[in-house]
Amino acid sequence: MKHALHWSLHHRLTLLALVLIASLAAVLATTRISIAEGGIAFPYYPAFLKVEMKAEGAQPMPENWQDPQICAGCHPRQYKGWSTSMHSISFKDPVFQAEWALAHKATDGKTLNHCGGCHTPIGVATGTVKFDPSLGKHGGFTAAPIAEKGVSCDVCHTISGTTAVHTSTGNPGNASFVMSPGRVKRATLKDSKSPFHDTEYSELHTKSAFCANCHNIFHPDNRFPVEHTFDEWKASPYAQNGIQCQDCHMVPVDTAIRVADEMKPAKDLADHGLGGFAGMGAKNKRDIVHDHGFVGGNTVIAEALGVKGASENKAEALKRLQNAAELDFEIVPAKGGANMLKVKVTNKRAGHHLPTSLTFIRQIWLEVHITDDQGNELLNSGVAKNNHVPSDAVTFINRSVDKDGKPTINPWEIANFDHLNTIPPKGFRYGVYAFHLPPAAKGFKVQAKLHYQSYAQGVADKLLGEGKLTVPTVVMKELTRDYSAADMKTALSTTAKMAAR
Amino acid sequence: MAAMLSMSAGFAEEWLPLPANSPVPDDNPQTATRIELGKQLFFDPRFSSTGTVSCNSCHNLMSGGDDSRATSIGVHGLAGPRNAPTVWNAAFHSVQFWDGRAASLEEQAKGPVVAQVEMGMRSLDDAISRVRRIPGYVDQFRQIFGGDNPVSVDNAARAVAAFERTLITPGSAYDRYVMGDKTAMSEQQQRGMKRFNALGCTGCHRPPAFTGPWLPGGFFVTFPFHDSPYVAKYKLRDDMGREAVTGKPEDRHKYRVPTLRNVALTAPYFHNGGVATLNEAVQVMAASQLGIKLDTGESADIVAFLNTLTGPFPEIALPRLPPTPGESVIPVN
Numbered sequence: 001m002k003h004a005l006h007w008s009l010h011h012r013l014t015l016l017a018l019v020l021i022a023s024l025a026a027v028l029a030t031t032r033i034s035i036a037e038g039g040i041a042f043p044y045y046p047a048f049l050k051v052e053m054k055a056e057g058a059q060p061m062p063e064n065w066q067d068p069q070i071c072a073g074c075h076p077r078q079y080k081g082w083s084t085s086m087h088s089i090s091f092k093d094p095v096f097q098a099e100w101a102l103a104h105k106a107t108d109g110k111t112l113n114h115c116g117g118c119h120t121p122i123g124v125a126t127g128t129v130k131f132d133p134s135l136g137k138h139g140g141f142t143a144a145p146i147a148e149k150g151v152s153c154d155v156c157h158t159i160s161g162t163t164a165v166h167t168s169t170g171n172p173g174n175a176s177f178v179m180s181p182g183r184v185k186r187a188t189l190k191d192s193k194s195p196f197h198d199t200e201y202s203e204l205h206t207k208s209a210f211c212a213n214c215h216n217i218f219h220p221d222n223r224f225p226v227e228h229t230f231d232e233w234k235a236s237p238y239a240q241n242g243i244q245c246q247d248c249h250m251v252p253v254d255t256a257i258r259v260a261d262e263m264k265p266a267k268d269l270a271d272h273g274l275g276g277f278a279g280m281g282a283k284n285k286r287d288i289v290h291d292h293g294f295v296g297g298n299t300v301i302a303e304a305l306g307v308k309g310a311s312e313n314k315a316e317a318l319k320r321l322q323n324a325a326e327l328d329f330e331i332v333p334a335k336g337g338a339n340m341l342k343v344k345v346t347n348k349r350a351g352h353h354l355p356t357s358l359t360f361i362r363q364i365w366l367e368v369h370i371t372d373d374q375g376n377e378l379l380n381s382g383v384a385k386n387n388h389v390p391s392d393a394v395t396f397i398n399r400s401v402d403k404d405g406k407p408t409i410n411p412w413e414i415a416n417f418d419h420l421n422t423i424p425p426k427g428f429r430y431g432v433y434a435f436h437l438p439p440a441a442k443g444f445k446v447q448a449k450l451h452y453q454s455y456a457q458g459v460a461d462k463l464l465g466e467g468k469l470t471v472p473t474v475v476m477k478e479l480t481r482d483y484s485a486a487d488m489k490t491a492l493s494t495t496a497k498m499a500a501r
Numbered sequence: 502m503a504a505m506l507s508m509s510a511g512f513a514e515e516w517l518p519l520p521a522n523s524p525v526p527d528d529n530p531q532t533a534t535r536i537e538l539g540k541q542l543f544f545d546p547r548f549s550s551t552g553t554v555s556c557n558s559c560h561n562l563m564s565g566g567d568d569s570r571a572t573s574i575g576v577h578g579l580a581g582p583r584n585a586p587t588v589w590n591a592a593f594h595s596v597q598f599w600d601g602r603a604a605s606l607e608e609q610a611k612g613p614v615v616a617q618v619e620m621g622m623r624s625l626d627d628a629i630s631r632v633r634r635i636p637g638y639v640d641q642f643r644q645i646f647g648g649d650n651p652v653s654v655d656n657a658a659r660a661v662a663a664f665e666r667t668l669i670t671p672g673s674a675y676d677r678y679v680m681g682d683k684t685a686m687s688e689q690q691q692r693g694m695k696r697f698n699a700l701g702c703t704g705c706h707r708p709p710a711f712t713g714p715w716l717p718g719g720f721f722v723t724f725p726f727h728d729s730p731y732v733a734k735y736k737l738r739d740d741m742g743r744e745a746v747t748g749k750p751e752d753r754h755k756y757r758v759p760t761l762r763n764v765a766l767t768a769p770y771f772h773n774g775g776v777a778t779l780n781e782a783v784q785v786m787a788a789s790q791l792g793i794k795l796d797t798g799e800s801a802d803i804v805a806f807l808n809t810l811t812g813p814f815p816e817i818a819l820p821r822l823p824p825t826p827g828e829s830v831i832p833v834n
Contacts, residue, residue, distance in 0.1 A: 069714065070720070073704035076704075193726075195723035196722050196723075280704045280791070281790050282792070283792040
């Protein structure tokens with residue numbers, strides 16, 4: 001009897017819970033406000049973005065954010081840098097727009113705020129982002145003019161905090177920041193004063209934790225970390241040495257190289273030469289004035305869009321790519337002439353993996369040629385055909401799969417990586433090749449090139465249409481070495497002796 | 502086509518000429534009859550308490566669009582606290598008055614009529630009732646605006662604003678220069694132009710009108726920003742600026758950025774008209790906003806450049822004002 005009562009109560013409670021869940025879901029569906037884990041309301045879920053308006057009850061409007069042209073008046077240097085950066089085209093980038101459109105159609109619009117939260121925070125905040133199926137190959141998006149300027153001055157400089165601890169993974173990412181638009185501009189100077197705006201010091205702006213809120217992306221449903229640049233940095237020697245994203249990506253490339261070589265934050269480098277005035281009419285020279293070009297590895301889009309000054313940004317990006325990695329060879333001879341070539345690829349100067357972010361569509365691969373002194377080609381691998389990376393190439397990317405383990409590169413379908421091969425900061429990976437040395441050969445030459453594409457040609461073809469964009473291939477590093485057959489024999493006997501011991 | 506000049510620093514990478522027309526709001530179209538009515542009202546002193554002060558008294562269109570005085574003289578010889586800004590090219594400002602308290606020319610036009618130290622009317626209703634007693638005006642208001650109450654304060658303001666939108670001066674030496682006439686500016690003036698940009702002046706005084714950027718709520722800047730001996734010498738911080746309008750301490754000493762078009766004709770300078778010459782004004786700006794001191798040659802170059810922003814002025818014939826035969830709308834005592 002007691003038992004029966006207990007069961008019935010249990011059933012009733014379950015029923016009550018189900019009713020509550022159903023009604024909650026109905027409320028959420030009608031108010032479009034979603035509640036993530038932890039009971040915090042996120043009005044733009046699945047973006048973890050929040051907006052704090054100064055006036056109580058005010059709705060965010062496009063005019064609450066200032067046009068970069070306004071900022072340019074006193075900060076022409078920062079404006080110029082930003083206007084050539086990926087941040088300035090984070091919304092307009094046609095590759096992104098097409099990917100976003102495909103995601104939008106595949107997920108019934110669920111990715112509008114998920115992608116928009118970082119690519120057009122103002123567009124999401126003001127609700128002005130609209131899908132237009134007539135744009136591009138797959139459809140595209142429009143937004144209020146200020147929102148189309150992407151990650152503009154007033155996006156970052158009105159950020160007053162993060163919502164990182166309240167995200168569904170408890171980590172920063174998926175636009176986990178708070179914007180407080182208004183006269184107060186926040187940045188890294190403690191005593192700055194402007195004749196135009198109010199100023200506030202923000203510790204957050206000095207840290208990688210600031211950038212983390214967009215440079216870490218997890219799948220909204222399955223929570224799989226699709227992009228994890230911040231996490232990669234956090235586990236790296238750079239983080240351990242207090243080097244922040246800003247120390248490499250907000251300084252000229254030559255400084256970034258020194259940061260990685262000396263493993264010190266930019267401000268601690270001797271004679272870093274980064275001093276100057278933060279704005280026109282400023283009286284105090286600052287120890288560091290940060291670049292706002294946010295140069296990384298993208299050499300494609302700004303120039304393709306005809307952005308003014310894009311070539312300078314591209315030159316910087318090329319130099320970064322060309323200084324990021326190092327190559328070395330190791331040859332392990334074997335009896336019978338089956339030799340092993342190990343190409344060692346070291347991530348020498350990137351504070352995140354090589355490549356990072358969309359590790360499943362970026363391409364870093366080895367092209368290797370071995371020829372003997374008679375002119376015979378003993379091996380070739382990784383020779384691109386029609387700008388496509390061949391399947392025999394050793395690539396340093398991650399392979400993404402869906403929930404059933406089937407390969408996919410559609411970010412909205414990714415549930416796992418089943419093969420990890422990106423190169424961690426200061427770490428290395430090998431490309432391993434076997435080759436036979438003909439008996440007549442007196443020597444041979446090994447040539448290796450490390451190539452980079454921001455995305456695979458197939459991705460560009462799919463998103464923009466065939467023939468629309470040839471993805472540039474950047475040679476990050478190349479190495480050529482000559483070996484004599486005699487060296488191999490000596491090496492072989494040394495190996496044999498060592499083995500015998 | 503705007504000339505592109507390469508610059509080492511500064512904002513103005515694009516030197517734009519003044520447009521041939523000023524921005525016009527949707528609810529006040531620029532019709533010939535509106536403009537003509539506005540012109541008559543602009544020149545008519547009968548809407549001041551004493552019948553002595555018209556818009557043109559302080560904004561003299563036969564000269565620089567101001568009154569050449571530190572602060573203006575209104576009815577009964579009363580003087581206000583601020584320098585009369587030029588009305589030439591006022592249409593290119595996003596807000597009006599030194600402190601930006603009017604959002605439009607229409608709103609601005611109503612202010613001076615009832616300012617006790619300017620036109621001194623007790624109320625706008627008093628002013629409009631004088632208009633209603635002048636048949637020639639009533640006819641025009643009816644024809645232009647129609648409706649039940651054509652002779653209204655708002656309609657009068659619309660007419661004056663429409664007229665003011667014609668008071669623009671494209672085609673200056675600077676405009677001709679940036680449109681391709683390389684002989685329009687002397688070498689010194691060209692040098693001054695580059696200096697003006699490189700120093701950062703264009704950060705606030707932006708081409709083409711050399712005023713602040715167009716922002717819906719106005720573009721306001723602290724003046725003086727840096728400390729200098731000029732602050733005491735010219736009493737630059739006696740006026741609270743926009744704080745007096747908003748009550749917000751962060752608006753203290755903030756002003757709308759005035760246009761530099763025709764600045765050579767609008768001495769004396771600044772909100773209190775305390776600085777007598779353009780050369781001195783340039784030095785005050787350099788010290789107050791940029792924290793620098795210019796040598797004589799540098800300031801002379803900039804003054805030379807500022808002179809290229811003068812005129813040309815459209816021909817304006819004084820209008821006949823509609824009469825009230827046999828009587829006056831000004832009270833006898």
